[in-house]
Amino acid sequence: MTESTTHPSINVGVYGAAGYTGAELIRLLAAHPAVRLVFATSTQDAGQPVPGTALTYLPHEAADPTSVDAVFLALPHTASAPVAAQAKAAGTRVIDLSADLRLDTAEAFEQWYGAAHPNPELLPVPYGLPEIYRAAIAGAQVVANPGCYPTATLLGLYPLLAAHALAPGAPIIVDAKSGVSGAGRTPKASTHFVEVFGNFSPYNIGRVHRHTGEIEQEIARLDGQAGPLIFSPHLLPVDRGLLATIYVTLAAPWPPAGLQSLYEETYVAEPLVNVLPAGQLVTLRHAQRLNICAISVTPVTATHVVIVSVIDNLLKGAASQAVQNFNLMFGLPETTGLL
Amino acid sequence: MTESTTHPSINVGVYGAAGYTGAELIRLLAAHPAVRLVFATSTQDAGQPVPGTALTYLPHEAADPTSVDAVFLALPHTASAPVAAQAKAAGTRVIDLSADLRLDTAEAFEQWYGAAHPNPELLPVPYGLPEIYRAAIAGAQVVANPGCYPTATLLGLYPLLAAHALAPGAPIIVDAKSGVSGAGRTPKASTHFVEVFGNFSPYNIGRVHRHTGEIEQEIARLDGQAGPLIFSPHLLPVDRGLLATIYVTLAAPWPPAGLQSLYEETYVAEPLVNVLPAGQLVTLRHAQRLNICAISVTPVTATHVVIVSVIDNLLKGAASQAVQNFNLMFGLPETTGLL
Amino acid sequence: MTESTTHPSINVGVYGAAGYTGAELIRLLAAHPAVRLVFATSTQDAGQPVPGTALTYLPHEAADPTSVDAVFLALPHTASAPVAAQAKAAGTRVIDLSADLRLDTAEAFEQWYGAAHPNPELLPVPYGLPEIYRAAIAGAQVVANPGCYPTATLLGLYPLLAAHALAPGAPIIVDAKSGVSGAGRTPKASTHFVEVFGNFSPYNIGRVHRHTGEIEQEIARLDGQAGPLIFSPHLLPVDRGLLATIYVTLAAPWPPAGLQSLYEETYVAEPLVNVLPAGQLVTLRHAQRLNICAISVTPVTATHVVIVSVIDNLLKGAASQAVQNFNLMFGLPETTGLL
């Protein structure tokens, strides 16, 4: 066909393609004009057809990461890095959706994940939040795709962090709520319909959830004087969507209009971040099934602000952000296949 | 206390006490004025406290069915009958909530459950639907507690079956919908919140669901000329409740008021069956968290009727009906602990 | 751009654009390559922006149906026909999503809707179910878009009706379940979250729901010997999706494979109807947020069959089917803007 010659055809493989994130990756990549999907792996569903494609799931070990131009890794932590290392050695680009490459050091990984890092030689790699680290991602061979909570939190905080507007040392409080798909596709007591239906549950609150370390690492990189993170995730009885209500203290009083302008100007050129007009509040609906982050800013006092940030945990919180990183890494328009 | 001497104190054990049905049994029995709860078993939760009691779950094999006056068996099929046999041999009364004793013959059991019956010598036992078989249950040592779908269906059909009002040979169509707790507490892909949320799914429709045999056995006992059952269960995205929409053909025209009277008169003295006034329709809410069956009758043509019957699948469809049978077996007022 | 010159640009207006169906129409038409959206009306939301467009809602009476090439009418019954008449007189094509033009005669309308027909001179018009009446729709100036329940039911029955396979006079039983968006956007006690959550409710069962007349009219047109319809709708606690479980009796025994082939062959060339492979059952998920109808066929006995048919009530049950009709009326490829 004439059309295919005008697009580069990039050969791509997806590991862990049968999970909730993997399925969204497959859906996005199958429709991506520059991608040729070469393989999709799932040990559990091996041999079954991959929906929306002509492929069949391969067992992980039957796939060859060196046979493609890029791999997306939607694998459990510690399982992902070895595949990344193998791919990198062959010159294959890697977008890693696991936690393996998000923390800069093996020590930090061991602290938060309770396991030795399988491939410390890979660290550090660019952190794949394009709205903040676009330049580093563009030239990278390996990128760590951020966690869902970190994505919503950091995009919500970024304008204030970049402006060094936060009161040094004051705690940053993130009260976050996620739909159940964030817990993965493997059936567990905690994801049984009867346990979740009509319920709402905090879990791992304070400073114990694994995303705490990831968020603090990035906060510190942007504003070394920012205070500690207090992070309270909750399980929402919905299938998808993630909302973070973020409470911060400013170093000095800001007029409300100035805050609103700060956010609007920071993201004015970002196609995948929407800042709502002053006075409006985001809800899950603003981001569900969309590839965007939506943010609202609510001044409370002259020095206290509430930011609400929403994403679809499977999209901007995982799969669509991975495609955004892929586009950057290959020099494609950043929103190819995403708008 | 004076009061405790006026009640017989019946020692009771519950097998499979940590499942959804078992938990409801424990709740009902712990508040039952004539019951002393002696043990509760759960192999999976062994050693943990039994909510609302001073007990700890025992592994099944650590419990002694001969040490109590009665046992409730909320065990998987083929695991239940051997315990029933052991208890019966010791003179312990048995309320079996599994499917093991519901079908009259080992052949029927093997046909519908695809396994040899472990204790064919126990068969048949009275079928524990008190509104129909009260007399047989009262004198029984072992009773088979009906399935949830059979309970709603048979109570919905009983007045017409008893009156021999159905057109001989005409199919009886039962379109049934059940909440997810009917699928049990073990996590499975089909009970994952993300799979069920916002969805609605038929399963095992036609004549393949295991309850088909049980329902047809009881229909035939009540009206030997009734036609075949077509039974279509669906999974509802709610935690509990079961609604059966039942379509029947009458042998001869009935006036609407006559049908309504037939139902009202059949159940006038039944404390646990509510017939709604003519023109009203039952919904899940009429029975959720209640120990009753609620029924509405809608004449469609002179010879076609739609009956809607609702229960809480865990209560009148399982645990509270088991207590109702227990009360009958021990000569207690039938609704003791249930109103 | 070159591309825009190759498409005819059809000027379109939408009445009732702020309801659930209207909003889906706007979304589909705004992305339709051959459509220029000229106005959208909503008396209640007049003056507010129309999401996803540069328009503002007009009050109904401020719109001019004669100023456009086509109007979509998502108005209440009896409000729609007068606008259709005005548009028709001006040569504007009309896709009417109300019930006003679905029944062939004013008498039938009055029987089912309890009101005199406002514009009997318009009747009859082609019934906009393209998979059945494609030829008549293609040449029409005015088309009646089918109701949601009729769409799912008739596509589920069509292969058997067209084959004259049903037992003459035998009742056709449709046990249908619809998400809450089918009840419209106006807040009512019956659509209050607290009333619906965790509940499941039959309503208007038997032969009293208004869609009964519409379904029977079309059944009779396809098979004059088919028996009466028994139609039981239920309200599902989900936002969108509609599933009909359909029970029919065959005139003569059919082998299961023959039934499956009948359905597959009937719809083999239909891009918007999916017949599932034998042994699989459709669920709401097969059609939610999609422009299709999905069908599964389950033989029960040699002469009894259960067909399950699902649609998104707002799409194939309303808005996307309206666009499908629009495409046919204007000689565009039938799935333009729908795949």
Added chain:
Amino acid sequence: MTESTTHPSINVGVYGAAGYTGAELIRLLAAHPAVRLVFATSTQDAGQPVPGTALTYLPHEAADPTSVDAVFLALPHTASAPVAAQAKAAGTRVIDLSADLRLDTAEAFEQWYGAAHPNPELLPVPYGLPEIYRAAIAGAQVVANPGCYPTATLLGLYPLLAAHALAPGAPIIVDAKSGVSGAGRTPKASTHFVEVFGNFSPYNIGRVHRHTGEIEQEIARLDGQAGPLIFSPHLLPVDRGLLATIYVTLAAPWPPAGLQSLYEETYVAEPLVNVLPAGQLVTLRHAQRLNICAISVTPVTATHVVIVSVIDNLLKGAASQAVQNFNLMFGLPETTGLL
């Protein structure tokens, strides 16, 4: 009967008995051993039967508050105080579930409710949170029943406030989530099933929700040095239940065990407040359909604590707390009819 002579028989009327709170009041009072329910009002449902009783709803103006010993007022704000005044003048005791009597002054009422107080001569009255103000309630003729958010928040904060443990001036952040029944029974766009299903929405966040003034008033009474409240309510897609995640800063470091002990000791004798063991977190399920408040305490750093507090918004957040106050006012055991 003998029994009735041992209980005082208190004649009671309920205003606004058909709303969600009113219905729970009726349910609790109908089963209360010391209560004779004399009337129940609902202008909208006037003439219809009151479920679970032999009464019929009266229009508000047809009820006589001076004919009973006590009235419960579940009326809108500004409609409630005039009835309270009329009842008080006749010596009838009043439990007011509206907001009219919660704030100590007419000025505060006008500030938060944007309306002149209809009966400023009634203010102030005891604030009906029995665990804090039991003594004042016991002797009162009129009591203001707290709001749902204030109940969960204040019981969660009370041990720290009473111990003067909070850092003076440090903000108290309450991220609260409520089920939809908190929005009342009147259908509105914001309570339409389709708008709420699968969604999650912040509303009135910061310092604008009306309960802010009520909570701050009571905080200040308990600890005059406590900092400002930042209060962010969110609408949860569940029917009932309310969870508040509360973030506080301590004046000095506390050992985790000390905090846990503080909470356990504060509430050790309270039958309607449960403090979870250290390390466990409350969920909505801990309080749904129960008359209690359940609390968990999570130390984060030496000086930062997260308290999670849950209630059923219709029970401990409204109706059962009103009965608790009623019991205190009449010298009955505080949990009569509640356990």
